[in-house]
Amino acid sequence: MKKLFDLSIKRNFGEAVIFYLVYVVLLIVVRVLVAAFLKLMGESLPDIPVVTIIAVPLLGIAMLISKKQISNIFYIVLVVVATVLAYSMGTPLALIPLAYLSTR
Numbered sequence: 204m205k206k207l208f209d210l211s212i213k214r215n216f217g218e219a220v221i222f223y224l225v226y227v228v229l230l231i232v233v234r235v236l237v238a239a240f241l242k243l244m245g246e247s248l249p250d251i252p253v254v255t256i257i258a259v260p261l262l263g264i265a266m267l268i269s270k271k272q273i274s275n276i277f278y279i280v281l282v283v284v285a286t287v288l289a290y291s292m293g294t295p296l297a298l299i300p301l302a303y304l305s306t307r
Contacts (some may be wrong), residue, residue, distance in 0.1 A: 211269035212263075214305045222300035230294045252293050259289040259297045262300055265280060277290055 206212060207225055214222060234254040241247060263282030267273045280300045289297035 210266045210305070212305075213307065216306070218271070219302045219306050222305050223298050226262070226298050226301070227295055230255055233258070233295070239274070252289060255294045255297055256286065256287040259301065260286045263301055263304065266301065270307070272307070297304075 206218070207222060214224075234252070237254055258284060263285055264273075267275070267278055267282065272278045279302055285297050285300040295303070
């Protein structure tokens with residue numbers, strides 16, 4: 204479990220799948236909690252996946268920094284693609300590029 208939140212390690216395929224599944228569930232739980240909090244405050248969550256749009260680039264940048272790959276243009280483009288997927292497709296598809304990045 205400790206390795207799951209260590210963004211600097213290089214994961215194998217099985218570990219990347221577990222990373223993907225845990226982070227999908229984690230982001231969905233956070234989104235539900237934010238939506239519940241906003242509902243208590245009399246507001247509603249917008250139709251766009253705000254939590255995912257914020258969390259995915261932050262997670263991607265944190266991975267690049269911890270892996271010391273922040274200057275690698277391919278990995279930066281991968282984080283941008285993940286962010287675009289977060290906006291257009293939501294949490295499950297947005298985390299696929301980050302799961303791949305965790306194997307590098």
